[in-house]
Amino acid sequence: MSENILSVKNLVIHYETDEEVVEAVNNISFDLKKGEILGLVGETGAGKTTTALGIMGLLPTRVGHVIQGSIELDGENLLEKSPREMRKVRGKKISMIFQDPMTALNPVKTVGDQIAEVVLLHERCSRAEAMIRAQKMLAMVGIVPERYKDYPHQFSGGMKQRIVIAIALACEPELLIADEPTTALDVTIQAQILDMMRKLQKEHNTSMILITHDLGVVAEMCDHCAVMYAGELVEYGTVEDIFDNPQHPYTVALYKSIPSLDKDVDRLHVVPGMVTDPSNLPSGCSFSDRCDKKGDMCNKHEAPGIVDLGNGHLVKCLKYKPEVEEK
Amino acid sequence: MLKYILKRILYLIPILIGVSAIIFALKTVTPGDPARQILGNDATEEQVQEKRDELGLNDPVLVQYVNYVGGIVTRGDFGDSYRTGEPILTEILPRLLTSAKITLGAVMIGAIIGVLLGIISALKKYTWIDSVVLVISMFFQSVPEFVVALVLIMILAVKLHLLPATGITTWQGYIMPMLCIGLSAVAGYTRITRSSMLEVLGEDYIRTARAKGQSEKNITYHHALRNAMIPVAQSLGSNIGNAIGGGMVLETVFGVPGVGKYIVDAITQRNYPGVLGGALIIAIILTLINMIVDISFVLIDPRLKTTIISGGAKKMPKKMKAA
Ligand SMILES: Nc1ncnc2c1ncn2[C@@H]1O[C@H](COP(=O)(O)OP(=O)(O)OP(=O)(O)O)[C@@H](O)[C@H]1O
Ligand code: SF4
Ligand SMILES: [Mg+2]
Numbered sequence: 119m120s121e122n123i124l125s126v127k128n129l130v131i132h133y134e135t136d137e138e139v140v141e142a143v144n145n146i147s148f149d150l151k152k153g154e155i156l157g158l159v160g161e162t163g164a165g166k167t168t169t170a171l172g173i174m175g176l177l178p179t180r181v182g183h184v185i186q187g188s189i190e191l192d193g194e195n196l197l198e199k200s201p202r203e204m205r206k207v208r209g210k211k212i213s214m215i216f217q218d219p220m221t222a223l224n225p226v227k228t229v230g231d232q233i234a235e236v237v238l239l240h241e242r243c244s245r246a247e248a249m250i251r252a253q254k255m256l257a258m259v260g261i262v263p264e265r266y267k268d269y270p271h272q273f274s275g276g277m278k279q280r281i282v283i284a285i286a287l288a289c290e291p292e293l294l295i296a297d298e299p300t301t302a303l304d305v306t307i308q309a310q311i312l313d314m315m316r317k318l319q320k321e322h323n324t325s326m327i328l329i330t331h332d333l334g335v336v337a338e339m340c341d342h343c344a345v346m347y348a349g350e351l352v353e354y355g356t357v358e359d360i361f362d363n364p365q366h367p368y369t370v371a372l373y374k375s376i377p378s379l380d381k382d383v384d385r386l387h388v389v390p391g392m393v394t395d396p397s398n399l400p401s402g403c404s405f406s407d408r409c410d411k412k413g414d415m416c417n418k419h420e421a422p423g424i425v426d427l428g429n430g431h432l433v434k435c436l437k438y439k440p441e442v443e444e445k
Numbered sequence: 446m447l448k449y450i451l452k453r454i455l456y457l458i459p460i461l462i463g464v465s466a467i468i469f470a471l472k473t474v475t476p477g478d479p480a481r482q483i484l485g486n487d488a489t490e491e492q493v494q495e496k497r498d499e500l501g502l503n504d505p506v507l508v509q510y511v512n513y514v515g516g517i518v519t520r521g522d523f524g525d526s527y528r529t530g531e532p533i534l535t536e537i538l539p540r541l542l543t544s545a546k547i548t549l550g551a552v553m554i555g556a557i558i559g560v561l562l563g564i565i566s567a568l569k570k571y572t573w574i575d576s577v578v579l580v581i582s583m584f585f586q587s588v589p590e591f592v593v594a595l596v597l598i599m600i601l602a603v604k605l606h607l608l609p610a611t612g613i614t615t616w617q618g619y620i621m622p623m624l625c626i627g628l629s630a631v632a633g634y635t636r637i638t639r640s641s642m643l644e645v646l647g648e649d650y651i652r653t654a655r656a657k658g659q660s661e662k663n664i665t666y667h668h669a670l671r672n673a674m675i676p677v678a679q680s681l682g683s684n685i686g687n688a689i690g691g692g693m694v695l696e697t698v699f700g701v702p703g704v705g706k707y708i709v710d711a712i713t714q715r716n717y718p719g720v721l722g723g724a725l726i727i728a729i730i731l732t733l734i735n736m737i738v739d740i741s742f743v744l745i746d747p748r749l750k751t752t753i754i755s756g757g758a759k760k761m762p763k764k765m766k767a768a
Binding site: 174204205206207208209210213214216218221222223224225226227235236239240269271282285288362399 | 465470649650652653654655656657658659660671672685745746747
């Protein structure tokens with residue numbers, strides 16, 4: 119167990135607004151081993167970003183709440199840390215790359231200073247040393263260090279994302295969370311960025327959670343894959359398990375929906391039916407409204423438990439409980 | 446950059462032609478004979494006619510206008526006062542200095558208090574502090590400046606004898622006019638600062654800064670504030686305009702010998718060269734200030750540098766180019 123860098127257990131996150139409670143993350147558990155990449159897939163609204171923000175301790179104040187569970191990084195429960203202690207973790211031990219590089223950088227600060235900032239925060243070094251480090255980071259992500267003094271608007275989207283990656287990796291974090299790092303980019307640039315991320319991840323042996331809509335990206339990059347639906351982890355396994363032997367009806371439907379030629383980056387609801395509303399979950403299995411394997415028990419029964427199909431291939435579906443299969 | 450400045454100066458020309466033409470037109474339709482006014486009721490009809498010739502009042506209006514504008518452009522001559530016979534420019538320049546001091550002080554008071562209150566209420570949004578700030582700034586915005594002025598005179602001068610009621614013979618005389626004009630602008634700055642601060646604090650790059658492990662204090666002052674100041678700076682130009690407008694009235698209330706009072710006096714005395722010259726000079730100054738404010742954005746917002754230097758207001762293409 120000690121090789122697990124991250125261990126999330128029974129995590130429940132709600133957004134509580136005046137009108138409603140959104141059950142964004144419902145009792146999910148997963149582990150991440152050192153140096154591995156875990157792919158987190160699921161449709162829009164599945165709770166992927168919420169999970170990531172929960173780990174970062176960056177849920178929107180007042181609205182987002184961790185209701186229960188634990189998030190252990192190197193055996194330390196992050197949820198028990200004070201805000202001050204969490205600031206030492208963020209940027210240093212865990213970094214996050216956000217979805218939209220166009221807005222992720224401060225428009226009135228030079229990109230170099232924005233990289234140097236995180237170095238100054240976490241490393242004992244002078245301003246000059248931080249600058250040199252920032253220039254090295256720029257070079258590492260394929261941008262000439264001479265552009266240190268340029269502002270974000272002087273870069274293209276792909277280059278901005280490279281800069282965001284440079285910020286995230288500047289302090290050599292143990293864990294990198296990349297939330298759809300390429301969704302906002304042109305298809306050709308997506309590949310470049312992903313190649314670069316994988317190369318850097320290998321070089322630094324960084325553990326990584328890669329959030330994406332794109333199963334193709336998971337197949338290419340990841341060791342394990344977790345499929346989320348309506349705040350739940352419905353299937354988890356090695357990439358081989360998930361790709362060669364998908365078990366949950368939702369995962370199967372996701373495969374069917376992959377467009378053959380052009381990867382559609384728009385947020386289409388590719389699986390037939392509407393995405394389940396996390397503020398109004400059905401009783402029993404949350405996927406039951408859209409499931410083509412649905413049995414009589416699926417709505418009546420309490421939510422399906424996790425079944426291990428062997429070797430840690432987990433699935434959360436009543437099909438794999440004896441009661442349903444006998445029918 | 447130079448091209449941009451030149452272009453802005455060229456904009457002055459149509460503005461000034463417009464302002465001068467309107468005031469000139471007013472002069473021709475208002476009743477009363479300036480020549481008679483200058484000479485008094487005792488003067489003979491002959492003397493008045495002579496004076497009219499001397500002032501060029503018998504020429505067609507268009508000729509008068511062209512002569513006037515020509516005088517300004519070639520000699521910097523805004524005409525002579527009907528009242529004193531002194532050149533308008535000589536009369537106005539020292540008053541301009543007085544008005545400038547008051548306006549500048551007022552804008553500074555308004556901007557500093559307003560921005561501070563705006564930051565506070567943004568950081569404390571939806572608490573009682575936010576509400577109190579809102580009420581106070583709304584109060585000063587809705588009460589007319591001259592009412593505030595009279596109340597201040599009542600309290601500070603008449604009752605407490607802290608400040609002189611009128612006049613600027615001592616430096617204390619400046620305080621009340623500055624306060625009145627400044628306070629009325631506070632609400633505007635507070636509202637702009639609060640809303641832009643709240644908007645900026647919700648931006649993705651603030652989340653990026655949090656993800657770096659930056660403290661909330663540094664996020665507010667190093668990341669949010671400068672971005673939030675962009676709309677505040679943009680409002681500065683029109684706020685200075687308002688302050689000058691407010692100054693016109695208040696200079697009369699406080700008996701401050703500034704340009705505002707000069708123009709008001711000139712109007713009551715039918716001293717048209719005074720009105721015209723005063724209005725034109727203020728129009729020139731306002732345009733120049735707006736230009737300086739616009740240029741100073743570049744210092745705050747690096748994105749403008751490229752657009753301004755390259756001359757056009759071309760936006761960055763939305764679609765990204767290759768990395
Ligand atoms: N600040 C918030 N307040 C209320 N509800 C929220 C908030 N942020 C997210 N939600 C809700 O929580 C649910 C999960 O959202 P989340 O952003 O985690 O989804 P996601 O899987 O990242 O989707 P996407 O693929 O679109 O990024 C959604 O139903 C969303 O509407
Ligand atoms: S539990 Fe029932 S409804 Fe849910 S996924 Fe399995 S078969 Fe479908
Ligand atoms: Mg998301």
